[in-house]
Amino acid sequence: MSDAEPPTAESDDAVAAAFEVVARSAPQIRGGLAGRRGKTDGRNASGETQLAADVWADDLLEERLTAIEGVGQFASEERDDVVDAGDGEYAATVDPLDGSSNLQSNNSMGTILGVYDADLPAPGNRLVAAAYVLYGPITTMVTAREGEVTEYVVENDGSRRAVREDVTLPEDPTVYGFGGRVPDWTDRFADYAREIEDELKLRYGGAMIGDVNQVLTYGGVFAYPELQSRPEGKLRLQFEGNPIGYIVESAGGGSSDGETSLLDAEVEELHQRTPVYLGNEALVERLEARF
Numbered sequence: 001m002s003d004a005e006p007p008t009a010e011s012d013d014a015v016a017a018a019f020e021v022v023a024r025s026a027p028q029i030r031g032g033l034a035g036r037r038g039k040t041d042g043r044n045a046s047g048e049t050q051l052a053a054d055v056w057a058d059d060l061l062e063e064r065l066t067a068i069e070g071v072g073q074f075a076s077e078e079r080d081d082v083v084d085a086g087d088g089e090y091a092a093t094v095d096p097l098d099g100s101s102n103l104q105s106n107n108s109m110g111t112i113l114g115v116y117d118a119d120l121p122a123p124g125n126r127l128v129a130a131a132y133v134l135y136g137p138i139t140t141m142v143t144a145r146e147g148e149v150t151e152y153v154v155e156n157d158g159s160r161r162a163v164r165e166d167v168t169l170p171e172d173p174t175v176y177g178f179g180g181r182v183p184d185w186t187d188r189f190a191d192y193a194r195e196i197e198d199e200l201k202l203r204y205g206g207a208m209i210g211d212v213n214q215v216l217t218y219g220g221v222f223a224y225p226e227l228q229s230r231p232e233g234k235l236r237l238q239f240e241g242n243p244i245g246y247i248v249e250s251a252g253g254g255s256s257d258g259e260t261s262l263l264d265a266e267v268e269e270l271h272q273r274t275p276v277y278l279g280n281e282a283l284v285e286r287l288e289a290r291f
């Protein structure tokens with residue numbers, strides 16, 4: 001664990017405090033990746049082998065987010081169960097390291113935060129805020145709260161400065177990125193993909209946060225679709241689909257699991273998976289029309 005003073009964000013505004021903890025932890029997470037690329041013998045609730053970086057980033061965020069007065073619950077993609085953090089009214093969820101398989105190939109990764117005003121597992125329509133950090137050539141953070149989406153550059157000391165305010169999806173979409181293996185796509189998704197490829201430019205980086213940041217920047221659609229082998233898709237609703245759906249919908253876009261907005265999807269299990277479709281509303285509606 002870094003010996004730097006752990007960031008605390010004393011504030012009675014738990015959402016602002018959670019944003020501050022994630023922003024100020026980002027340079028430390030980024031700085032700690034190089035030596036933590038190896039696999040542990042641990043597996044998470046989704047059955048994935050955990051990298052040392054997954055576990056380390058998760059411990060660091062759990063310690064700091066549960067220390068926030070208003071946070072009463074914490075849950076993570078890397079932990080089986082919800083952590084009781086006292087009697088705060090909010091529940092914080094993290095995907096501590098999104099796209100951690102990109103660590104091997106040194107490509108972009110992210111950290112995803114959700115803040116719910118309900119006990120977990122909770123539907124996306126109980127989110128009061130969400131954010132993600134993108135560990136790209138520079139470290140940026142996107143926050144969404146009360147309908148306002150803001151993009152920041154995060155400095156090495158964890159301070160941040162807004163570089164884009166009131167972020168909205170560009171009118172004319174230009175990019176798409178679809179996960180899963182093409183032969184494993186269902187016919188109805190493959191048909192949709194064929195239609196889109198004539199209109200948009202393929203850019204797929206293998207980490208949801210990198211791919212979503214492209215859609216927020218250039219407009220378009222990101223999907224990790226239903227698969228023949230996995231009709232429920234790969235991504236986790238609580239930790240990935242909901243917070244990113246909240247951010248994209250706050251930026252004027254649409255989100256869907258094929259039937260309905262991700263934010264209205266029923267959440268039975270903390271680690272339940274969901275197909276994820278996100279981006280310009282018209283592109284998401286065209287997909288829903290097929291499902």
Ligand code: AHG
Pocket residue numbers: 048077095097098099100101179180206207208209224234
């Ligand atoms: P995580 O590293 O948090 O498990 O997330 C990985 C996810 C997501 O970031 C990305 O969209 C998807 O897995 C990529 O899956 P493939 O490697 O199958 O493309």
Ligand code: MN
Pocket residue numbers: 048100
């Ligand atoms: Mn994982």
Ligand code: MN
Pocket residue numbers: 095097098099208240
């Ligand atoms: Mn992820």
Ligand code: MN
Pocket residue numbers: 054077095096097098099100
């Ligand atoms: Mn992850």
